[in-house]
Amino acid sequence: MADTQLNQLTSTSKAAQHPLLTADDLAKQPNDDSRYELVKGVLRKMPPAGFEHGICAAEIGSKLNVYVKTHKLGYVCGAEAGFKIAQNPDTVRAPDAAFVCQASIERQGIIRGYWEGAPDLAVEVISPGDTYAEVTEKVEEWLTAGCRMVWVINPRRETVEVYRPNVDFTILRRTDTLDGGDVVEGFRCPVQDIFV
Numbered sequence: 393m394a395d396t397q398l399n400q401l402t403s404t405s406k407a408a409q410h411p412l413l414t415a416d417d418l419a420k421q422p423n424d425d426s427r428y429e430l431v432k433g434v435l436r437k438m439p440p441a442g443f444e445h446g447i448c449a450a451e452i453g454s455k456l457n458v459y460v461k462t463h464k465l466g467y468v469c470g471a472e473a474g475f476k477i478a479q480n481p482d483t484v485r486a487p488d489a490a491f492v493c494q495a496s497i498e499r500q501g502i503i504r505g506y507w508e509g510a511p512d513l514a515v516e517v518i519s520p521g522d523t524y525a526e527v528t529e530k531v532e533e534w535l536t537a538g539c540r541m542v543w544v545i546n547p548r549r550e551t552v553e554v555y556r557p558n559v560d561f562t563i564l565r566r567t568d569t570l571d572g573g574d575v576v577e578g579f580r581c582p583v584q585d586i587f588v
Contacts, residue, residue: 410434412432412433412434412481412482413430413433413434413435413482414430414433414481414482415430415474415476415479415482415484415505415506417430418430418435418474418482418484419505419506421435427440427471427472427486429474429483429484429485429486430482430483430484431483431485432478432481432482432483433481433482433483434481438486439521441471441488441517441519442519442520444547444588445488445517445518445519445547447588448488448517448545448547448586448587448588449470449471449488449489449515449517449545451585451586451587452488452489452515452517452543452545452581452586453468453470453488453489453515455581455585455586456468456489456491456513456515456576456579459572459576459578459579460491460576460579463578464494465491465493465494465576465577466491466492466493466494466495466496466497466512467491467492467497467502468489468490468491469489469490469491469492469511470488470489471486471487471488471489472486473486473487473490473507474486474506474507475487475490475506475507475509475510475511475514475537476506476507476508476509477509477510477533477534477536477537477538478533478537483533484506485514485530485533485534487511487514487515487516487530487534488515488516488517488545489514489515490511490513490514490515491511491512491513491575491576492507492511492512493512493575496509496512509537509538510534510537510538510539511539512539512540512541512575512576513539513540513541513542513543513572513575513576514530514534514539514541514542514543515542515543515545516530516531516542516543516544516545517545517547518544518545518546518547518548520548527544530542531544531555534555535555535556535557539557540556540557540574540575541554541555541556541572541573541575542554542555542556543555543570545586547587547588550565550566550583550584550587551563551564551565551583552564552568552570552583552586554570556573564583565583566583566584566587567583567584568582568583569581569582569583570582570583570586
């Protein structure tokens with residue numbers, strides 16, 4: 393038997409043992425105090441974030457939330473909000489913070505389940521256990537799904553990487569100012585204010 397045929401049989405056998413899950417399956421997972429994401433039908437358990445990670449996520453999320461509410465621009469979500477960004481197989485991601493503009497809210501409404509599609513802005517805070525490949529995968533998935541901007545916050549380096557579709561990314565350091573561009577218009581925050 394050729395190696396290719398053997399590999400196909402092995403892949404088929406593994407798929408039969410672990411069928412791909414859907415977004416509905418993810419929603420029905422028992423509450424075991426863990427956080428999960430669904431990536432191309434495969435369940436990924438997310439260990440609890442560290443303290444520093446939580447502070448950075450709360451800082452940027454709270455600053456965004458105050459600004460967005462004050463200016464009635466839409467809604468900011470915390471880390472538990474799932475966004476279904478692909479289907480067949482399904483992918484449901486949960487950024488550390490997210491912004492959905494008012495126009496999108498008016499089209500889709502406030503729903504109880506996962507948001508269908510990407511947020512306008514996704515914020516990812518890098519944890520010590522995250523690999524470069526994992527972070528790159530998330531950024532690419534967000535942008536491919538229609539996210540207009542992604543901020544990747546790195547507490548160790550005290551930087552923010554800003555990604556937009558079809559544009560080179562920008563790295564901001566402590567002395568720079570993070571702004572929302574045309575996604576969260578008028579929002580500005582000194583990068584140093586995000587970190588401990």
